[in-house]
Amino acid sequence: MAPVLSDNVILSATEKDATIADRNTHATRIAGKGADPEKKALFASVTKRIDYTPKFGTELHGVRLTQLTDQQAEELAAFIAERGVVFFRDQDDLDTKEHVRLGARWGPLHVHPLVPHNQENPEIIVLDSRLTPANRYNTNNYWHSDVSFEPAPSSFSILKFDEIPDAGGDTVWSDAYQLYDSLSQPIKNLLEGLTATHSSDIFKIIQANTGRKTFGKLNDSSHPVVRTNPVTGWKAIFTNSVFTREIDGLSPSESKWILDYLNDLTSKRLEFQVRFKWAKHSVAIWDNRSSHHSAVPDFKPYNRRGFRVTVSGEVPFYDPNSGTQAQAFEATANAIIARQEAEEKSKGNSTLQLA
Template sequence: MTPNVTESSTLSEEELKNFDLKKLVLENGDYTIFPDVEYPPLVSFEHDDPGKRADPNMTSLFEKATKIEKLTPKLGTVIYGLQLSELTDQQKDDLSLLCALRGVVFFKKQNITPYQFVQLGKYFGPLHVHNAFGHPPHFPEISTIYYDRKSAVIQEKFRYYRSSDAWHSDISFEEQPGSLSFLKIDTLPSVGGDTTWADGYAAYDKLTPTMQRIVDGLEVEHTGEYHRQLAAAKGTKIRRPFIDHVHPLVRTHPLTGMKSLYLSPIFTSRIVGLSLHESEAILKLLNDHVIGGHDFQVRYKWEEDDVAVWDNRCCVHNAIVDYFDEGLRHGYRVTPQGERPFYDPSSKSRRQMEQEKAANGNN
């Protein structure tokens, strides 16, 4: 299990339940803290995915929502009329499966509080407490999203930055990376600040059979060097040492059984067992494949108080940094950890599964 990390708080339980980060950021600006503390090591655990208990038809979600909208044929679903803070256990189980099938699911006009956000995330697994990222007071499980045009440091850092360089799957450098991620955006500039997601199932299917045979079974080292460099630039403490981990390049999803290209460009450093030149060539090819894969991407235009829930095991994402001259973008994220990534040689691609269903007369 993950460490039980708590930090001193003078708030009562009632005050914590009503803590309002949107109000705090609008009144006080950047509230993010980087505590000078040390966290204990993460400990391996057996992940019990709620999606295993899901209704295959996900009726509890589809029949209770006022509207369901697909953003692309395979990736991205918008749900209207449901509040995440009021989901039943069956709806949470069904949500886990829906994310595994559709990659990312969006909920409109959510009134969920930070306290409720943490409680919701815990249902899906132990929440990751980041060893270098900033978080709000009282909630170490929450990662703060805060970028403001008033910050000269941020303006300079991103002056020559390309958003296409930052595709990633959350905390893939951990032994047991994120399963789902929950992100609420509650404050937006007048324009800009979209987020993009790419479908790992489709990214794999878009490779030729020859390339699929090359990448199947390969393993990649994931490192936290990106966050080490950020912490050094900010002069903030790394609260738990980063430990590099090796994960399969093609990952089998435990709920769908389908193969997904498991790529996390800002965290992947090398392919194990290949020369530097071979590793760099294949990783560049695959990174370019994902970056240019507009036919298996979705770009989401946020509205205030939207929540995105996505499955890190079958999609990668990337924030579009185009809004620094427009104003403040603020939100917060929690990420439950899942199983250690694995590759099952007998697993199949989504295309293979769909072809087999069609051949058997199942739609």
């Protein structure tokens, strides 16, 4: 029998479920692609919107994730694809059943081949700091896109914590749209059309060191370095420091130089990033096709435990005719500037009248 913790967390596969992850598949539709561009149904429930930066990361209040209509769910998927990551507070009714139900509205749910999961619902992985000894590499603490080693990596991830450290334990996200837009045109020309091999090597090492049996094959897959998000149509960099082994067709030194450069931009360009402070019953949902994320391992001696549902997306592709976030944001930026100028003009007129 596989080791099971007292709260129904299963650590290692048995013969019964040794191939359960091999049944992972790709999405047959693109969630969010057919949404109302103005997202009227979704925002009818929003009581407060907090944009963390002009382009990336938003916190929505008033939305109950368990009560979304089909139209609201579709519009939320589109909004997440645009904003990269969206946060919600006070989602106490998002229990195990509802967590799975929410993810399944957007596509087939991924079963991780190694990470501990809920015994009754293997689609829910358990991120518990007590399960990761201090001397073992923890992929959560490095910049990555979830399960990018799969043939059809994740579109969306939905994470909720039920145990929050008294201090520390934030998560940081980085915008892969802005990463692409920040590159010079010669570098863009170099990267577009290249592919990279994403590997599950780190999980193979963990499996070998612990002796834990996997729930399915640990895959390696090749994906475009510049990826088109099918919902927004924008280009994003799709490499990461945990799973991207090498850029195909380049020498090892060339591949390392490019990957190190892109990983350096992800980790150091603060203007691409947002940071979220967790509270109990908070939920983060992000688009893995156009963002990277990393936990911040600064909460010892406290513990941290969360539950994640991962939605399998489409097979990654690159469309040379894709647009960019920068192009799409230009109209929004102009509207913001126009509003600010109108407000300043109004203040000036009021001052003159008082004088």
